[in-house]
Amino acid sequence: MDPQSLLARRTQVFGAGAALFYETPLNIVRGEGVYLFDADGRRYVDLYNNVPCVGHGNARVADAMARQQATLNVHSRYLHDGVILFAERLVGLQEARLESVVFSCSGSEANEVALQIVRIATGKRGVVCTNAAYHGSTETLGAVSYLGRRKRPSDEVRTFPFPETFRPLAAAGGDPAEPYLERLRVAIEELEGTGAGFAGLILCPLFANEGLPDIPRAFLRRASDMVHAAGGLVIADEVQAGYGRTGRWWGHDGTGLAPDVVVTGKPMGNGLPLAATFTSRDLIDRFRARTRYINTFASTPLQAAVGMAVLDVIEEDGLLENAAKVGAALKQALEQRRSRWPRIGDVRGAGLFIGVEMVAEGQDPSPDLGLAPDPALAVEIVERLKDRGFLTSNAGAHGNVVKIRPPLVFSHQNAADFLEAFDATMAEIGG
Amino acid sequence: MDPQSLLARRTQVFGAGAALFYETPLNIVRGEGVYLFDADGRRYVDLYNNVPCVGHGNARVADAMARQQATLNVHSRYLHDGVILFAERLVGLQEARLESVVFSCSGSEANEVALQIVRIATGKRGVVCTNAAYHGSTETLGAVSYLGRRKRPSDEVRTFPFPETFRPLAAAGGDPAEPYLERLRVAIEELEGTGAGFAGLILCPLFANEGLPDIPRAFLRRASDMVHAAGGLVIADEVQAGYGRTGRWWGHDGTGLAPDVVVTGKPMGNGLPLAATFTSRDLIDRFRARTRYINTFASTPLQAAVGMAVLDVIEEDGLLENAAKVGAALKQALEQRRSRWPRIGDVRGAGLFIGVEMVAEGQDPSPDLGLAPDPALAVEIVERLKDRGFLTSNAGAHGNVVKIRPPLVFSHQNAADFLEAFDATMAEIGG
Numbered sequence: 001m002d003p004q005s006l007l008a009r010r011t012q013v014f015g016a017g018a019a020l021f022y023e024t025p026l027n028i029v030r031g032e033g034v035y036l037f038d039a040d041g042r043r044y045v046d047l048y049n050n051v052p053c054v055g056h057g058n059a060r061v062a063d064a065m066a067r068q069q070a071t072l073n074v075h076s077r078y079l080h081d082g083v084i085l086f087a088e089r090l091v092g093l094q095e096a097r098l099e100s101v102v103f104s105c106s107g108s109e110a111n112e113v114a115l116q117i118v119r120i121a122t123g124k125r126g127v128v129c130t131n132a133a134y135h136g137s138t139e140t141l142g143a144v145s146y147l148g149r150r151k152r153p154s155d156e157v158r159t160f161p162f163p164e165t166f167r168p169l170a171a172a173g174g175d176p177a178e179p180y181l182e183r184l185r186v187a188i189e190e191l192e193g194t195g196a197g198f199a200g201l202i203l204c205p206l207f208a209n210e211g212l213p214d215i216p217r218a219f220l221r222r223a224s225d226m227v228h229a230a231g232g233l234v235i236a237d238e239v240q241a242g243y244g245r246t247g248r249w250w251g252h253d254g255t256g257l258a259p260d261v262v263v264t265g266k267p268m269g270n271g272l273p274l275a276a277t278f279t280s281r282d283l284i285d286r287f288r289a290r291t292r293y294i295n296t297f298a299s300t301p302l303q304a305a306v307g308m309a310v311l312d313v314i315e316e317d318g319l320l321e322n323a324a325k326v327g328a329a330l331k332q333a334l335e336q337r338r339s340r341w342p343r344i345g346d347v348r349g350a351g352l353f354i355g356v357e358m359v360a361e362g363q364d365p366s367p368d369l370g371l372a373p374d375p376a377l378a379v380e381i382v383e384r385l386k387d388r389g390f391l392t393s394n395a396g397a398h399g400n401v402v403k404i405r406p407p408l409v410f411s412h413q414n415a416a417d418f419l420e421a422f423d424a425t426m427a428e429i430g431g
Numbered sequence: 432m433d434p435q436s437l438l439a440r441r442t443q444v445f446g447a448g449a450a451l452f453y454e455t456p457l458n459i460v461r462g463e464g465v466y467l468f469d470a471d472g473r474r475y476v477d478l479y480n481n482v483p484c485v486g487h488g489n490a491r492v493a494d495a496m497a498r499q500q501a502t503l504n505v506h507s508r509y510l511h512d513g514v515i516l517f518a519e520r521l522v523g524l525q526e527a528r529l530e531s532v533v534f535s536c537s538g539s540e541a542n543e544v545a546l547q548i549v550r551i552a553t554g555k556r557g558v559v560c561t562n563a564a565y566h567g568s569t570e571t572l573g574a575v576s577y578l579g580r581r582k583r584p585s586d587e588v589r590t591f592p593f594p595e596t597f598r599p600l601a602a603a604g605g606d607p608a609e610p611y612l613e614r615l616r617v618a619i620e621e622l623e624g625t626g627a628g629f630a631g632l633i634l635c636p637l638f639a640n641e642g643l644p645d646i647p648r649a650f651l652r653r654a655s656d657m658v659h660a661a662g663g664l665v666i667a668d669e670v671q672a673g674y675g676r677t678g679r680w681w682g683h684d685g686t687g688l689a690p691d692v693v694v695t696g697k698p699m700g701n702g703l704p705l706a707a708t709f710t711s712r713d714l715i716d717r718f719r720a721r722t723r724y725i726n727t728f729a730s731t732p733l734q735a736a737v738g739m740a741v742l743d744v745i746e747e748d749g750l751l752e753n754a755a756k757v758g759a760a761l762k763q764a765l766e767q768r769r770s771r772w773p774r775i776g777d778v779r780g781a782g783l784f785i786g787v788e789m790v791a792e793g794q795d796p797s798p799d800l801g802l803a804p805d806p807a808l809a810v811e812i813v814e815r816l817k818d819r820g821f822l823t824s825n826a827g828a829h830g831n832v833v834k835i836r837p838p839l840v841f842s843h844q845n846a847a848d849f850l851e852a853f854d855a856t857m858a859e860i861g862g
Contacts, residue, residue: 066497
């Protein structure tokens with residue numbers, strides 16, 4: 001099909017507003033490692049897709065998938081070794097108290113389970129999230145998503161401003177974490193006041209949707225202490241942050257955040273729908289007793305075989321180390337470019353998850369200077385990088401962050417190629 | 432692993448109460464067509480699983496899955512021919528006004544989309560469902576599931592008793608549909624009274640979870656007329672009822688129900704997580720404009736390739752015809768057994784979806800006789816059939832219906848083998 005008729009037919013069958021990337025959408029037909037190929041055979045370096053974490057078209061994953069689908073793929077109400085071994089292996093990657101798991105098919109389903117666990121455990125309904133979070137597409141998760149932009153929170157939800165050091169809230173006492181902790185404290189208090197009560201806090205430990213900010217030191221540890229002191233539970237939504245993305249298994253590793261529930265999704269199955277919610281045996285038992293939760297396509301031999309293959313590749317090919325090393329080098333290289341192109345306001349991130357914040361002014365970041373986010377510039381860079389064969393997107397609370405989040409097999413050479421394209425793009429637009 | 436340690440490890444990692452079938456759970460390791468095999472090599476005829484609709488381990492589906500996963504499996508924000516062709520083919524199986532589709536990964540996700548569509552379209556929140564429906568595992572869908580059993584409906588939900596001719600509500604005027612329509616009318620009226628307003632009715636056209644009842648003639652047509660007259664929309668939850676199960680594509684075909692939204696799931700991917708919500712272009716556009724719905728694992732080349740392969744097998748192998756013919760013969764044979772074993776209260780269903788209702792008394796069904804449902808007997812039959820190598824389950828509002836819902840490749844010989852086992856079981860327990 002030619003691109004125009006493809007687009008028209010897509011709009012008819014999926015509706016207007018079915019999201020597409022780029023001004024002229026790509027017609028991608030094949031993937032291999034970090035590369036995507038369009039219908040004309042043009043090659044793109046993929047710096048966007050975290051789902052195919054071990055690479056597009058990974059043969060070991062495809063083989064495991066084919067073998068298991070041809071052997072057995074059935075629901076979870078029969079015993080099956082493979083499913084249990086996969087669950088045990090994943091639980092082994094978590095802190096000891098997160099000893100049990102509920103599998104599902106998407107981050108949305110897994111976050112639904114997480115909220116239900118927290119609400120059942122506490123007997124309360126109220127949840128705190130940030131003002132620019134996204135946690136999923138169900139009605140319940142819609143209530144804790146995009147609250148800063150278009151909606152007033154319901155009686156069961158309160159927000160606090162996501163913590164950041166780039167445009168920080170003014171801190172009277174000098175500790176930049178304080179104003180955010182204070183807003184969190186107020187949010188908890190307000191929920192107690194609505195009658196919903198305070199059930200817990202849900203957040204992405206990297207605040208990925210918010211724009212991957214650097215956050216005030218110790219904020220996550222102190223926030224989780226505050227939640228626990230108030231009788232609430234902490235949900236770490238690791239759907240984007242986890243599974244080796246940062247060079248560690250989980251985005252909250254080393255932050256002091258002590259989650260009671262951990263949610264993971266996107267990269268688990270290299271494209272097979274697969275997600276999971278981890279918590280204590282006690283909370284899982286109470287969740288199961290109350291809900292009799294069943295998920296037809298989850299906890300299947302197919303999910304287990306594919307999930308195991310993905311873990312095998314991550315471990316055997318050293319992809320955490322790769323993410324840490326290549327990511328650190330790429331981040332450093334991008335940081336060095338700030339002096340050359342002042343409209344790069346900030347470079348942030350960990351491992352192979354990097355955000356480049358574009359601003360309208362060129363000065364050093366400071367709240368007093370009122371550095372304006374420049375989403376149009378971010379979009380322009382994303383478009384021009386795409387024209388050069390490099391796929392990124394723009395993200396963040398202001399839409400002005402160029403988001404770099406490639407498959408974990410992204411190499412030093414890929415990074416070097418990208419930097420060349422980035423430099424040419426910035427030079428072109430007069431950075 | 433030996434069964435006991437497998438079970439203990441499963442309970443630890445998934446929690447107590449993670450559902451298992453049968454008193455002594457099966458350890459299934461392989462599937463082929465209508466057969467499942469346990470770790471000891473014992474063969475079972477599968478009369479339960481509707482998900483592997485074209486047969487366990489179907490090679491054409493596994494091949495299509497492997498080929499696409501090795502070629503490309505990526506999210507839906509690039510153009511892709513395969514995804515559009517699959518969507519168009521599915522829409523072609525629907526009535527003309529259901530011209531657009533939203534893909535997702537599970538029946539729960541697809542019913543979530545359906546409810547959101549209906550609520551956005553009407554600007555109202557209130558939904559009517561039956562008193563024994565199950566529509567999914569999210570919080571929102573939990574509010575329209577199992578309401579007769581354990582919960583009071585929220586302000587946004589009202590129930591009506593599922594229609595049936597076996598234990599009918601008393602009909603003053605003689606028309607057995609009337610009392611159910613009256614209760615539906617009251618439910619709609621009450622929702623208008625709560626301030627939620629009336630958004631729509633959600634039902635499974637076969638009332639599968641309710642126990643697959645025979646329903647009063649014209650009830651579905653008149654119910655959908657009533658909903659439309661009240662300004663509401665009708666959601667047909669075809670997750671169990673649809674995709675050829677009845678020998679027709681959709682459970683509501685020929686019933687007079689005029690759904691505004693159709694939801695399908697389980698069998699679409701022969702085990703790959705895949706579900707869909709169909710509605711008009713206008714309603715899809717309004718849904719997309721409001722929600723900017725994204726589903727990472729849905730509308731992918733993998734879903735499309737696998738879904739296409741399933742449709743190919745269904746059509747090329749004539750599985751609708753097979754379901755109609757084998758199902759009709761099996762139902763007739765079971766009906767004939769009612770005179771021999773009076774504890775078979777009723778035999779119901781369409782195509783390869785049959786329910787055998789077990790009762791404590793042997794008389795002909797009549798509300799005055801108060802024929803008591805006998806769930807313990809149904810469970811005993813299910814267990815003994817399993818011991819003989821035939822897998823069924825018990826279902827229905829009273830848990831007393833032996834549920835027969837095999838893969839669509841179930842043959843006349845499979846039916847004959849099952850009937851032999853069924854007769855032996857009934858003889859053993861003294862019918």
